[in-house]
Amino acid sequence: MQKAATEPLLAVDRAARRVFRPWRRSAPMQVLRWFGQAGDQLQLRTLIGGLFALGLVRGEHRLLYAAARMLVAHELATVAKRAVKDRVDRRRPRNAAKGKAVRPRKGRSKAKACNSFPSGHSAGAMAVACAFAAAYPEHRRAALTAAGAVSLAQVPTAAHYPSDVAAGMAIGAATDGAIGLAARALIAAARLLTGSARETAAGPRDTDLV
Numbered sequence: 001m002q003k004a005a006t007e008p009l010l011a012v013d014r015a016a017r018r019v020f021r022p023w024r025r026s027a028p029m030q031v032l033r034w035f036g037q038a039g040d041q042l043q044l045r046t047l048i049g050g051l052f053a054l055g056l057v058r059g060e061h062r063l064l065y066a067a068a069r070m071l072v073a074h075e076l077a078t079v080a081k082r083a084v085k086d087r088v089d090r091r092r093p094r095n096a097a098k099g100k101a102v103r104p105r106k107g108r109s110k111a112k113a114c115n116s117f118p119s120g121h122s123a124g125a126m127a128v129a130c131a132f133a134a135a136y137p138e139h140r141r142a143a144l145t146a147a148g149a150v151s152l153a154q155v156p157t158a159a160h161y162p163s164d165v166a167a168g169m170a171i172g173a174a175t176d177g178a179i180g181l182a183a184r185a186l187i188a189a190a191r192l193l194t195g196s197a198r199e200t201a202a203g204p205r206d207t208d209l210v
Contacts, residue, residue: 006103013102013161017093024094024158036153039121044074044128066135069179070128077127077175081120081168090116094158102161119160119168122151126172134180147172 023029037043048070055063089107091114096102104117129147133140151169154160160168 009163010102013163016155016162020156021093021158029157032153033157036150036157039125039150044124062135066132069131073127073131073176073179074124077123077172080171080175081118081123084118085115088117089114092116092159093161116160117164118171119154119164121154122165122168123171125150126169127175130173130176
């Protein structure tokens, strides 16, 4: 039942490997691979550090908040995707032999060639983009478009299957979504505590004494 449900996704993965794998060493794909590296941990941390520095220089609290949220989202997404990678083995499209199955399987391999699922670049890029969009909703479309482009670049370069990318993007979006929920809960709790403290300081109202 479960295998039948995932077969359409695996069919798309097989088709993508069949189409793109022969071209993975071509010049256009090398350029695309360079672009896709924008989702790597070093590049994303460098971007976040640059925004932190810019926010400090300009004294922009919103930019500092954006950078802080981006950092937390990125690090949590990195932990989440690593937790999955450490439990799932899947050979990358560029490493899989012709005719080999592309289905993810339980495993503990540490080899990069076997850690295709999920896409870490996609998880990191989407987490950072969602975090930036939360602070700058007017730039949401641009941020998510950039993250989507970095994520999709992983497919034609034969670094990942489409389902790897979809899973990575979902992890990134879910990570920042969880941060947003936690932040709203903390704000609500702080307001509740502040309100209670004010009422206590004001003393009992006349109506409370009747």
